[in-house]
Amino acid sequence: MAEKQIIARFAPSPTGYLHVGGARTALFSWLLARHAGGKFFLRIEDTDLARSTEQATVQLLDDLRWLGLHWDNAELIYQSKRTPIYNAIIERLIAEGRAYKAYETREELDTLRKEAEKQKRTFIYRRPQLTEEQIRGFESEGRPSVVRFAVPVKDYSYRDVVLDKEVTMPAGQVQDFVIRKADGMPTYHFAVVVDDAETGITHVLRGQEHLLNTINHIALQQALGYPQPIYGHLPVIENPDGSKMGKRDRDKMVRQRSQTWMKTFRKSVDELAAACGLSSARLVEWINDSKKQLDFSEQAVVMQAIGLPESDLPEIMVHDFRKKGYLREGFLNFLSLLGWNPGGDRERMSVDELVQLFSIEGIGKSSAKFDRAKLLAFNTDTAASMPAEKLVGSLRSYLAVNPGSPLNHASDADLRKIIEMKRGFRTLRELDETTRLFFIADADIQYDPAAIEKVLKKNDGFAILGDIHGILVDVADWSAAELEKRIEEFCQQKQLQLGKVAQPIRVAISGTTVSPSIFQSMEFLGRDRTLKRIEQCLALGSKAN
RNA sequence: GGCCCCAUCGUCUAGAGGCCUAGGACACGGCCCUUUCACGGCCGCGACGCGGGUUCGAAUCCCGCUGGGGUCACCA
Numbered sequence: 001m002a003e004k005q006i007i008a009r010f011a012p013s014p015t016g017y018l019h020v021g022g023a024r025t026a027l028f029s030w031l032l033a034r035h036a037g038g039k040f041f042l043r044i045e046d047t048d049l050a051r052s053t054e055q056a057t058v059q060l061l062d063d064l065r066w067l068g069l070h071w072d073n074a075e076l077i078y079q080s081k082r083t084p085i086y087n088a089i090i091e092r093l094i095a096e097g098r099a100y101k102a103y104e105t106r107e108e109l110d111t112l113r114k115e116a117e118k119q120k121r122t123f124i125y126r127r128p129q130l131t132e133e134q135i136r137g138f139e140s141e142g143r144p145s146v147v148r149f150a151v152p153v154k155d156y157s158y159r160d161v162v163l164d165k166e167v168t169m170p171a172g173q174v175q176d177f178v179i180r181k182a183d184g185m186p187t188y189h190f191a192v193v194v195d196d197a198e199t200g201i202t203h204v205l206r207g208q209e210h211l212l213n214t215i216n217h218i219a220l221q222q223a224l225g226y227p228q229p230i231y232g233h234l235p236v237i238e239n240p241d242g243s244k245m246g247k248r249d250r251d252k253m254v255r256q257r258s259q260t261w262m263k264t265f266r267k268s269v270d271e272l273a274a275a276c277g278l279s280s281a282r283l284v285e286w287i288n289d290s291k292k293q294l295d296f297s298e299q300a301v302v303m304q305a306i307g308l309p310e311s312d313l314p315e316i317m318v319h320d321f322r323k324k325g326y327l328r329e330g331f332l333n334f335l336s337l338l339g340w341n342p343g344g345d346r347e348r349m350s351v352d353e354l355v356q357l358f359s360i361e362g363i364g365k366s367s368a369k370f371d372r373a374k375l376l377a378f379n380t381d382t383a384a385s386m387p388a389e390k391l392v393g394s395l396r397s398y399l400a401v402n403p404g405s406p407l408n409h410a411s412d413a414d415l416r417k418i419i420e421m422k423r424g425f426r427t428l429r430e431l432d433e434t435t436r437l438f439f440i441a442d443a444d445i446q447y448d449p450a451a452i453e454k455v456l457k458k459n460d461g462f463a464i465l466g467d468i469h470g471i472l473v474d475v476a477d478w479s480a481a482e483l484e485k486r487i488e489e490f491c492q493q494k495q496l497q498l499g500k501v502a503q504p505i506r507v508a509i510s511g512t513t514v515s516p517s518i519f520q521s522m523e524f525l526g527r528d529r530t531l532k533r534i535e536q537c538l539a540l541g542s543k544a545n
Numbered sequence: 546g547g548c549c550c551c552a553u554c555g556u557c558u559a560g561a562g563g564c565c566u567a568g569g570a571c572a573c574g575g576c577c578c579u580u581u582c583a584c585g586g587c588c589g590c591g592a593c594g595c596g597g598g599u600u601c602g603a604a605u606c607c608c609g610c611u612g613g614g615g616u617c618a619c620c621a
Contacts, residue, residue, distance in 0.1 A: 013621050048620055106619070113617095122547055122617075146619050163550070173548070181619040188621045208615060212549070235551080236614065334557095337570090341558060345569040364551095364558080367614060371556050374571040384584075424584030434582070455581095487580095502580035514582045 006038030008203045013045040014056035017317040018063040021237045029205045030069045031358035042071035046080045047185045063318040079191045086186040101145040103138040125175045147180035156215045162232035162363045169215040193217045197226035208233045235339045236367040261306040276305035323401045325428030330382030334375045338368045380426045388419045398428040406439035421516040437510040442532050445511040455503045462541035465504040469534050478527045480519040508537035
């Protein structure tokens with residue numbers, strides 16, 4: 001019998017930007033498929049009409065493309081567009097008596113659950129024995145209903161390939177779960193089983209939160225006669241404090257800060273709602289229920305209203321890392337090591353090497369904390385090992401999500417130059433910030449008062465700068481080498497250390513104490529702009545005196 | 546709380562009974578390089594959660610405890 005081709009998938013729900021956990025799930029599934037020469041499918045699980053947005057889907061795809069995790073299905077699958085297919089199967093199950101309508105309201109279920117909790121027993125939902133009359137009654141009063149799957153009561157188990165262990169659920173714990181919601185949409189549990197089967201998925205790698213859900217899925221597969229894919233549940237990625245790193249953390253932070261804001265300024269939720277232009281009902285619901293989340297645009301207006309800057313939020317979105325100037329190659333390498341390793345001391349790997357080395361056996365069982373310092377180190381190494389040509393492309397991609405950067409005006413040739421000039425940089429953002437002095441107008445240089453004080457007002461900084469200006473106007477060959485030669489001569493003559501001269505020039509042309517090599521910087525700026533900046537800086541000195 | 550999963554330096558981990566005086570990477574400390582910021586080089590600090598077994602021998606196997614996490618939705 002021929003080996004079956006591996007078909008893996010990533011099935012996110014579009015409720016916001018792609019977060020680190022999701023990205024790792026996508027990466028592992030993608031690696032699994034690519035390693036085996038199989039297929040990798042992408043499916044949009046948007047059965048939650050209230051939380052799913054078109055914008056989130058666009059963002060998700062954009063992040064996945066940036067990471068280079070390309071999918072093989074030409075047509076994207078949207079679950080929301082497949083309701084007739086799900087309904088046909090659900091109707092069949094109902095007709096066969098293997099699924100049924102349930103009429104309890106959320107409140108009634110809540111009460112039942114609380115009662116069970118009080119009696120310290122687990123609430124298990126099993127099919128209630130309704131009479132024909134009761135059902136007619138519910139229907140005629142127009143009671144909304146859900147459809148539940150009548151899970152055959154027996155022991156279930158499956159082998160988890162990540163834990164390398166049997167996961168079991170005894171008969172006493174199975175319960176009838178909802179497969180179609182009152183709004184007519186299938187639940188995740190139902191749609192996922194149907195779609196995985198229909199697209200021939202052979203391997204499912206997903207977060208550990210699904211460990212027990214899988215039992216439900218298996219019960220459904222058995223009822224529908226579907227094959228059972230191989231399941232592996234990935235360990236959780238944690239924040240540095242040990243809590244789960246997920247999209248909820250951001251929301252949690254925004255909620256907390258909103259509460260402090262209301263306390264500090266003695267404002268009500270209504271006033272907060274008014275301040276950010278959201279309905280107060282929506283906001284009240286969100287503030288009081290930690291399970292509710294704002295979508296991205298709502299989050300943004302609330303943050304603005306309470307003055308919570310983006311930079312205060314923990315970076316957990318792939319988009320944030322892209323925006324902060326991380327390279328996809330280093331990010332992927334770092335991400336891959338969160339819960340996986342090829343064995344031995346191997347750590348730095350290209351994407352191709354990851355594909356080559358990946359295996360399910362290499363996935364760990366314990367949770368991992370997300371260490372930004374290590375990510376930074378990976379990024380630095382990745383940048384150092386990339387050819388300038390390729391980095392120009394990465395930089396363009398970075399600039400696309402940082403439209404405010406002056407580097408957007410630079411030519412590819414100039415970007416190349418600054419990349420070589422700043423070799424050793426840690427992030428593209430750092431490269432951006434330390435080289436933007438080349439791409440802004442001379443008049444727009446912001447002189448940092450602390451730099452002026454420390455470098456120019458002390459140690460005869462202004463005087464030295466004046467002398468240097470006198471020398472520079474006479475330099476005919478405006479090259480880094482020639483400039484270096486002339487300034488070294490000056491240092492010799494005056495018995496000065498190079499630093500005493502270089503720093504004043506640096507502040508004059510950049511406004512700060514940090515810039516690329518001073519000689520290369522002057523060459524890049526050119527004679528006129530360099531002299532102009534020194535002059536405008538000297539003017540600052542005479543004004544101050 | 547019930548059920549479930551996990552457990553090696555601060556962090557990510559190597560380790561599948563003797564190769565372990567426990568290896569690597571990041572972080573941290575020191576030194577060197579240096580016109581700033583970085584980069585780079587060298588050195589150092591630093592862990593098998595605890596208690597019982599099994600074995601000639603345990604980080605590795607078993608049990609208990611402890612700790613951490615997940616999950617208990619008409620969210621995925």
